Amino acid sequence: MKRNSSKFSRYLFLIGILASIYSCKGMYENIEPYADEVVYPAKYDTIVSKIGFERVEIDLMKAGRIPSKQISMGKSTKTVVEYDDEQIVIDSLVSWVNVKNLTQPKLYRIRIYTIDQYNNKSVPQVIAVIPYTKGDISNLVVSSPRVLTSPSAAVLDWTSALSSILLNYNSLEYEYTDKNGAKVSGKRNVNPRIFAANLNAGQPFNIQLKYNVVPKVNGVPILDSVQLTTPVTINMPTGSTTFNPAERAILESNGITTFTADAVSSFKKLTFPVHTNTLQDLFYFSNVEELDLTGGTIFPLTTLNYNRNSIVKTIGGGPYLPFIRKVSPITNANAQTMVDLLNLGIIKKVKYVPNSLGIDHLLKPFEASGAIEYVTTPAESLIPISNFLLDGKIQDSNAWAMDLDLNPATVPAGTDIQNAIKATVTGKNATFVLTIPKEYRFNIAEYKYLKFKVYMPSKATLSGMYTPYQRLWPRIMNYLWAFNTESSFGQEVFSNNADQYRIADDQLGKWTDVSVDLSSSVDRHNRVIAMNIGGEPSISGYTANPNLIYYFANFRFSK
Numbered sequence: 246m247k248r249n250s251s252k253f254s255r256y257l258f259l260i261g262i263l264a265s266i267y268s269c270k271g272m273y274e275n276i277e278p279y280a281d282e283v284v285y286p287a288k289y290d291t292i293v294s295k296i297g298f299e300r301v302e303i304d305l306m307k308a309g310r311i312p313s314k315q316i317s318m319g320k321s322t323k324t325v326v327e328y329d330d331e332q333i334v335i336d337s338l339v340s341w342v343n344v345k346n347l348t349q350p351k352l353y354r355i356r357i358y359t360i361d362q363y364n365n366k367s368v369p370q371v372i373a374v375i376p377y378t379k380g381d382i383s384n385l386v387v388s389s390p391r392v393l394t395s396p397s398a399a400v401l402d403w404t405s406a407l408s409s410i411l412l413n414y415n416s417l418e419y420e421y422t423d424k425n426g427a428k429v430s431g432k433r434n435v436n437p438r439i440f441a442a443n444l445n446a447g448q449p450f451n452i453q454l455k456y457n458v459v460p461k462v463n464g465v466p467i468l469d470s471v472q473l474t475t476p477v478t479i480n481m482p483t484g485s486t487t488f489n490p491a492e493r494a495i496l497e498s499n500g501i502t503t504f505t506a507d508a509v510s511s512f513k514k515l516t517f518p519v520h521t522n523t524l525q526d527l528f529y530f531s532n533v534e535e536l537d538l539t540g541g542t543i544f545p546l547t548t549l550n551y552n553r554n555s556i557v558k559t560i561g562g563g564p565y566l567p568f569i570r571k572v573s574p575i576t577n578a579n580a581q582t583m584v585d586l587l588n589l590g591i592i593k594k595v596k597y598v599p600n601s602l603g604i605d606h607l608l609k610p611f612e613a614s615g616a617i618e619y620v621t622t623p624a625e626s627l628i629p630i631s632n633f634l635l636d637g638k639i640q641d642s643n644a645w646a647m648d649l650d651l652n653p654a655t656v657p658a659g660t661d662i663q664n665a666i667k668a669t670v671t672g673k674n675a676t677f678v679l680t681i682p683k684e685y686r687f688n689i690a691e692y693k694y695l696k697f698k699v700y701m702p703s704k705a706t707l708s709g710m711y712t713p714y715q716r717l718w719p720r721i722m723n724y725l726w727a728f729n730t731e732s733s734f735g736q737e738v739f740s741n742n743a744d745q746y747r748i749a750d751d752q753l754g755k756w757t758d759v760s761v762d763l764s765s766s767v768d769r770h771n772r773v774i775a776m777n778i779g780g781e782p783s784i785s786g787y788t789a790n791p792n793l794i795y796y797f798a799n800f801r802f803s804k
Contacts, residue, residue: 287318288367297468321359347376396446518544520684523579556639568802570688574603600690637676646672659756670793692802700796713782718743743780
């Protein structure tokens with residue numbers, strides 16, 4: 246019985262082996278149809294290009310630019326970049342690539358993929374790019390410089406911004422040869438300016454300008470700065486060549502009648518008024534040693550004519566006053582010639598009223614040498630009322646009406662009363678005006694207070710509907726509303742609360758000092774003071790009271 250059992254087991258074992266062989270054969274038959282399938286490594290998840298000069302930078306990962314050691318992409322090990330007939334293999338995975346030597350002005354189609362250790366390729370990322378090339382540089386245009394020339398020197402500067410919709414300006418390099426054969430070179434950054442000296446009179450002056458700029462494509466700056474080279478040739482004048490001054494009338498007032506370098510070479514001192522717009526004419530004066538920027542005795546203040554609502558008045562004129570400054574500072578560019586001549590030691594003295602022309606920062610470096618003579622301004626500067634008082638009826642002939650008597654025959658007794666004004670209120674918003682010509686503004690950097698004396702009516706008069714007239718309302722502005730063309734800076738009104746200048750009961754019927762703090766308007770272009778009585782109260786049925794008589798005196802600017 247045991248023998249039969251053993252024999253049966255051997256038959257079962259043999260059948261198992263045959264079944265196993267048969268089943269394995271079927272397994273390979275199932276795999277066989279897929280024997281030619283490709284295994285793809287992981288691919289980059291994005292492709293974005295940035296244009297440079299004859300190159301592009303291509304970002305490959307949404308995670309940004311990260312080190313290779315932080316990149317994990319399965320079995321991918323290398324990066325391949327292909328375009329045209331070029332293939333670049335990078336022995337690592339990268340988050341971005343820099344593709345160089347794209348010198349042709351054409352569209353490049355760039356394919357980027359990964360490979361694994363068996364050179365299996367990932368699905369490629371493809372992008373079309375057009376790099377910025379040398380041919381594109383020829384289309385760039387930079388604004389031309391302004392050129393000033395004298396027989397032996399030239400100045401090149403740029404009055405408008407060098408950056409444009411086509412490019413961003415970075416810097417400027419230059420090179421030229423002087424009359425002794427020496428090569429002169431330099432570099433300028435923001436607001437470039439070139440002062441070239443020791444040149445040949447009457448000969449062509451050649452200078453090479455090299456602009457370092459970043460071009461823009463569709464308004465977007467490219468990655469790289471390029472250099473745009475522009476040769477400039479300037480025909481130098483001789484000593485007898487006529488020049489065209491920017492401030493002819495000012496130079497004529499200095500006694501100059503012939504505008505040539507030879508004719509002005511004998512002038513060692515020049516005077517400029519506070520309303521001067523530019524000092525660039527100094528360039529033609531090779532021997533000037535002294536500069537008076539106060540106007541001296543040559544230049545009175547400008548004037549301004551008014552004619553409206555039957556009020557005719559010319560304001561301004563007379564000598565310069567320290568509470569006046571130029572309405573807008575002389576620009577650095579228009580004062581640079583003075584700085585050049587100070588640096589060269591040609592100008593040895595500059596007379597100047599602090600803050601008057603807004604060039605204090607340019608003069609400061611020369612203080613230590615003693616070249617700058619600052620005019621000492623008084624603690625207070627009295628306003629000549631006859632020159633600057635304007636009847637408020639010129640703005641509003643009814644509401645602003647008052648009867649004005651300048652320097653009346655009699656005034657209430659007081660100490661040191663000067664430039665008195667008698668003002669009888671006839672209009673509900675009675676106002677008179679103190680104004681200076683439009684070429685100027687108040688020099689609040691020097692004088693931060695407006696001060697004056699006022700003599701008000703009695704308390705009995707200032708009652709009923711006239712109660713509000715116990716206060717004053719000084720308003721500081723650029724122009725009266727009826728004359729908005731006088732100022733190109735827009736209206737910059739500085740209005741206090743009228744109740745701030747309410748005169749106390751115990752100060753009525755006597756001379757009282759009033760002080761207005763102007764310091765908050767130091768940067769404004771204020772040149773008009775509208776002095777209102779009553780603060781423009783809301784009164785129905787206003788009737789004039791002949792007893793509403795005020796006296797003002799001693800209007801002055803104070804430190």
